[in-house]
Amino acid sequence: MILLLSLFTIFNFHSQKAIVKNAWLRPAGKGMNSALYFDITNNSGKADTLFGVSSNTAKVIQIHESYMKNGMMGMREVKYVVVKPRSTFSFKEGGYHVMLILLKKTLKPGLKETFFLHIKHERDIKINAVVKKN
Amino acid sequence: MISKNYFSNSIIRKTVSILPLVLFITILWNGCAKKLPDGKNISNNNYVLLNQDSTKVNFPHDYNGKILVATFIYTNCPDICPMTTHNMQLVQQQIKSEGIKGVQFAAISFDPQRDTPSILKEYASIRDIDLSNFNFLSGTKKNIASLIHEFDFLAIPGDTTTSGKNRIYFFTHTDKIFLIDQNGIIRNEYRGSHVNRDKLISDIKSLED
Numbered sequence: 001m002i003l004l005l006s007l008f009t010i011f012n013f014h015s016q017k018a019i020v021k022n023a024w025l026r027p028a029g030k031g032m033n034s035a036l037y038f039d040i041t042n043n044s045g046k047a048d049t050l051f052g053v054s055s056n057t058a059k060v061i062q063i064h065e066s067y068m069k070n071g072m073m074g075m076r077e078v079k080y081v082v083v084k085p086r087s088t089f090s091f092k093e094g095g096y097h098v099m100l101i102l103l104k105k106t107l108k109p110g111l112k113e114t115f116f117l118h119i120k121h122e123r124d125i126k127i128n129a130v131v132k133k134n
Numbered sequence: 135m136i137s138k139n140y141f142s143n144s145i146i147r148k149t150v151s152i153l154p155l156v157l158f159i160t161i162l163w164n165g166c167a168k169k170l171p172d173g174k175n176i177s178n179n180n181y182v183l184l185n186q187d188s189t190k191v192n193f194p195h196d197y198n199g200k201i202l203v204a205t206f207i208y209t210n211c212p213d214i215c216p217m218t219t220h221n222m223q224l225v226q227q228q229i230k231s232e233g234i235k236g237v238q239f240a241a242i243s244f245d246p247q248r249d250t251p252s253i254l255k256e257y258a259s260i261r262d263i264d265l266s267n268f269n270f271l272s273g274t275k276k277n278i279a280s281l282i283h284e285f286d287f288l289a290i291p292g293d294t295t296t297s298g299k300n301r302i303y304f305f306t307h308t309d310k311i312f313l314i315d316q317n318g319i320i321r322n323e324y325r326g327s328h329v330n331r332d333k334l335i336s337d338i339k340s341l342e343d
């Protein structure tokens with residue numbers, strides 16, 4: 001019991017050096033696409049890499065980047081993003097977003113959904129994102 | 135000979151000296167009048183489209199006599215088109231709060247095969263958009279293709295990839311909002327996702343009767 005407790009304590013106190021804030025989602029209907037945005041801060045002394053996101057919210061989830069070319073807007077998949085030491089990387093409108101393709105449910109404003117961020121040097125980060133009005 | 139030379143020189147000198155004044159007045163005049171230049175007239179052709187309630191809309195003839203703020207979107211766009219749609223909604227709300235009448239809004243889908251009226255309806259209602267003067271329009275593939283061409287708007291389907299059995303597709307597209315006057319003439323255009331809303335609203339006001 002003591003062993004179990006101490007194991008639990010060690011596990012629980014493993015300090016997470018990456019922190020995620022301001023997570024939000026676009027509203028969208030079932031079967032449509034949405035986007036997840038957030039700020040991820042790396043408080044450690046070495047660069048880290050976000051290389052994937054998983055969730056039950058959508059059938060396909062990819063890290064995307066919106067870009068402008070010849071006055072036109074497009075987007076493309078990126079395999080990972082690097083979060084520099086002691087800095088924040090923002091997934092924000094018109095830039096990087098986590099693309100949620102073929103939603104399994106309708107995302108109505110106010111709803112909260114859970115996501116797991118896969119990071120190279122740390123355990124997965126569990127986040128809750130709220131659906132905004134726009 | 136000498137006097138003639140002197141005469142022409144003095145004219146040149148006088149002309150040169152008043153040139154800055156003329157220029158200044160011209161700039162001042164244009165600045166005060168704030169008249170938006172005429173762009174393309176898009177009312178030569180008419181397109182029968184369907185709005186979010188499957189009601190027929192003659193575009194642009196049904197908008198004759200109204201100021202129209204128009205854009206092109208596809209509802210599977212997760213990032214850019216929602217920003218443009220939100221900008222349209224914010225302008226619509228501001229116009230309403232200032233009591234400005236006679237302004238209509240239209241978002242036309244350039245992905246008509248997927249964006250049926252019911253999909254467009256859901257897209258609008260999930261965003262709580264006031265549909266009293268805002269239409270989400272769709273049409274036949276052929277109609278939409280020639281309509282967007284008329285606006286010099288480009289929407290290029292990207293490579294359709296698959297993830298398992300799921301088909302994934304996107305468009306690379308122009309990012310614009312158009313301001314069309316009561317006679318169907320484009321008077322200004324703006325970057326849709328990053329429009330200066332105050333500028334658009336002041337342009338709308340300059341077109342009021």
Ligand SMILES: [Cu+2]
Pocket residue numbers: 064065075076097099212213
């Ligand atoms: Cu995307």
